Amino acid sequence: MHKTIVKVGIVGLGRLGRQHAENLAFRIPFCELAAVCSIDSEAVEQVKKEWNVPYAYTDYDEMLANKELDAIFIATPSGFHCEQIEKALHAGFHVFSEKPLGLYLEEAIRVQKAVNRNKEKVFMLGFxxxxxxxxAYAKKKIEEGKIGEPVLIRCYGLDPAKAMDGFMKFAKKNYSGGLxxxxxxxxxxxxxxxLNAEARQVWAIGGNYAYTEFEELNDAETGAALVKFENNKMGIFVASRNCAHGYHIETEIIGTKGSLRIGTVPEKNRVTVFDESGAVNECSDGFLERxxxxxxxxxxxxxxCILENRQPEVTVEDGVLSTCLGYACKEAFETGELKTVQYPVTAPAFGSLMRGESTIYDAD
Known part of the structure; x- marks a missing residue:
């Protein structure tokens, strides 16, 4: 691509969409936020006026008809991603989409096919x-052999309890997809x-302890999954929407020669406050801050990637495989049964997964 400026249209102006829009408009070289789209007409008009954005839409299809744009940035609720990705690719745009790729395996595989039919376009998923x-530093250390062979990963993903009211409004519209x-x-x-490995089997449990409203959604306020990966590698995952002290994201990778921990104390910054409560390290308020x-x-x-005519390291296959695993966790929680992770066989990138104990189905 020989253009020096990439003109981007964004769809979705919620909390994360607004952050993405600000980055595109003010913080990224060779990028112009040329269009915004949302069902919230007031938000659209506000951004258009205050940021001098040339085009504003409340209809996604109308934005896709704007041939001045080069790329579409999707920051809508999860249930809309697949259809919007397919439409944007079909209309000839480069596409960035927030995670997850999809809420169901069938639609994620359909998007994977659409991306592979449009290899001349950049597609990136928001992991x-x-x-x-x-x-990134932890990944570098693992590749350097600092902890030997990684064999176990433990992840905590805890959302602040004070965000519960806002999340419930979102979840009741069936936008979430579950914990x-x-x-x-x-x-x-x-x-x-x-771990550089794919999941094989999953067992998941969870419950609703402070917020019984999740029972109506067949979802969990707090849940945990135990995952068996290739080569007997292990994963322990804890997720909750009810964290009293703030936004807590913690990861530990245990290897044969050592271990790494990221975010053990979810500090807002390096400041310690000394007051009547003692010595306090304040925590991050949410994902936008952290x-x-x-x-x-x-x-x-x-x-x-658009300017340099190359593809990002995060691929559509990463989105499909993570959806496969996430969906298996969801099924394991809902049924209380051990689940074997199902993978498609349509893409060459999945070839190494098609051996061993995984249940396989042909997406075609």
Missing amino acids: MRRYDHSY FLDMAVHDLDLARWF FEQAYLSEAEEFIS
Whole structure:
């Protein structure tokens, strides 16, 4: 691509969408936020006016008809991702989509096919933790052999309890996909990345202890999954929407010669407050604060890939495989049974998974 400026249209102006929009508009070189789209007409008009965005839409299809745009950035609720990705690719755009790729295996596989039919276009999925400096450093240390062969990963993903009211409004619209697909999918992707292995079997449990409203959604307020990966590697995943002290994201990777921990204390910064409560290290309030740098870095990578005519390291296959694992966790929780992870056989990238104990089905 010989253009020096990438013109981007974003769909979705919620909490995360607004952050992405600000990054695209003000913080990324060679990028112009040229269009915004949301069903919230007031938010659309506000952004258009205050940021001088040329185009504003409340209809996604109308934005896709704008041929001045080069790329579409999708930051809508999870249930809309697959259809919007397919439409944007069909209309000839480069596409960035927030996680997860899809809420169901069938639609995730359909998107994978659409991406592979449009290989000349850049497609990137928003697994932003891979672009966080701490997680990237841990990956580098693993590749250098610092902890030997990684054999176990333990992940905590705990959302602040004070965000519960806002989340319930979101979940009751059936936008979430459940605890494991909506929240734990980041950790499931990290596990695949750090262990360099795919999941085979899953057992998951959970419950609703302070917020019984989740019973109506067939979901869990707090849940845990135990995953067996290839070569008997192990994963322990804990996710909760009820964390009293704030936003707590913690990861531990145990290897044959050592271990790594990321985010053991979810500190807001390096300041310690001394007062009547004692010595206090304040915690991050939420994902936008904790991963501010990562969200910016992943968007910068997307724009760079377009300008340099290359594909990002995070692929559509990463999205499909993480969806497979997340969906297996969801099924294991709902049934109380041990589940074998099902994988498609349509893509060459999945060839190494098609041996051993995995149940396989042909997505065609």
